[in-house]
Amino acid sequence: MTLLKHFLLLLIVGSIAIGCSSKSSSQKENKNVVLGKLELSNGWARPASQGQNSAVYLTIANGTASDDTLLNIQSDAAQKAELHESYKDENSTVGMRPVDRQPIPESEKLLLKPGRLHIMLMNLKRDIAVGDSVSVSLEFAQVGTRTLQVPVKIQE
Amino acid sequence: MSNNCFTPTLQALFTALLLSLVILACSKPETIKDLSDASYKLLNTDSSTVDFPQDYKGNISVVSFIYTHCPDVCPVITANMKNIQSGLEDTSDIQFIEISFDPQRDTPQVLKEYKKLFQLNSQFSLLTGEPGPVDSLLSQLNIVAKKIQPDSLQQDSSQYDMIHSNKIYLMDKTGKIRAEYPASNVPPKNVIEDIQKLR
Numbered sequence: 483m484t485l486l487k488h489f490l491l492l493l494i495v496g497s498i499a500i501g502c503s504s505k506s507s508s509q510k511e512n513k514n515v516v517l518g519k520l521e522l523s524n525g526w527a528r529p530a531s532q533g534q535n536s537a538v539y540l541t542i543a544n545g546t547a548s549d550d551t552l553l554n555i556q557s558d559a560a561q562k563a564e565l566h567e568s569y570k571d572e573n574s575t576v577g578m579r580p581v582d583r584q585p586i587p588e589s590e591k592l593l594l595k596p597g598r599l600h601i602m603l604m605n606l607k608r609d610i611a612v613g614d615s616v617s618v619s620l621e622f623a624q625v626g627t628r629t630l631q632v633p634v635k636i637q638e
Numbered sequence: 639m640s641n642n643c644f645t646p647t648l649q650a651l652f653t654a655l656l657l658s659l660v661i662l663a664c665s666k667p668e669t670i671k672d673l674s675d676a677s678y679k680l681l682n683t684d685s686s687t688v689d690f691p692q693d694y695k696g697n698i699s700v701v702s703f704i705y706t707h708c709p710d711v712c713p714v715i716t717a718n719m720k721n722i723q724s725g726l727e728d729t730s731d732i733q734f735i736e737i738s739f740d741p742q743r744d745t746p747q748v749l750k751e752y753k754k755l756f757q758l759n760s761q762f763s764l765l766t767g768e769p770g771p772v773d774s775l776l777s778q779l780n781i782v783a784k785k786i787q788p789d790s791l792q793q794d795s796s797q798y799d800m801i802h803s804n805k806i807y808l809m810d811k812t813g814k815i816r817a818e819y820p821a822s823n824v825p826p827k828n829v830i831e832d833i834q835k836l837r
Contacts, residue, residue: 578708609755
């Protein structure tokens, strides 16, 4: 009977210990508590054929109380997704280049729009046509990963 | 007294200025490049051979330059071409021509798909061709297009980007280039006004 009591006591203590440790691990994953909201809106993607490239445009509004940084992008439609910017050089030729981590200060917006910053969907896995939608996941340093569906449409 | 002296001079100046503005507004654009005797054998989306610009004489042509792997600026150019088209009340004597400066990847079939995806109607011709004639035409029209290998894609040589000119040309009915615009951001009304002058 005493042995059973000891066993039950150990079981309770063990459970409490596991519960505490799993809670702390979960807190690490969620990082810091961020007040406010980071909102993604006005998203859309250009049509393109399989194997080609497309672009995604959207507005990222950092309504949180802390600066954030866009770290990585993924999409179900493309082998790779990166933040790029179009630029014009001194000879008026135009091109594109990748943009590294993009900071978004608190209470500010990052606009991804035609001819400027955009998400480049590289080497599309399938055709994406008007009426389709594409899933895009954006990983931020503070708020974690946000995923949104954007419609495919033609610029007017 | 001094007012009396200057008034006729000022009036004359204003009149001259107004006249100049009227003449400028009504004058047709000068010839930038004469292609009337030129002949470049290119390929249409159905793989048929076209003779540029001979096959397009008799109509006014709005001509731009793109590559279909371009996800941002080139679709903006295409959108601008469509906006010029939709801004015209009468498009019966107008053609819209987009020439690829990436003939290696932009086959007639690829351009056909691009035309379909971007919902371009039959007034649009999307042209490609053998690198020789394409390069020769681009050189004649001062169109720059250079391959670049982004760092992130260096492993795969077929996955290149391009830096390129950003131009729309307006070609008259005789094959002369009469105006040039920044393709991705020219207001459509500017092109439409010049089209009206060439009609």
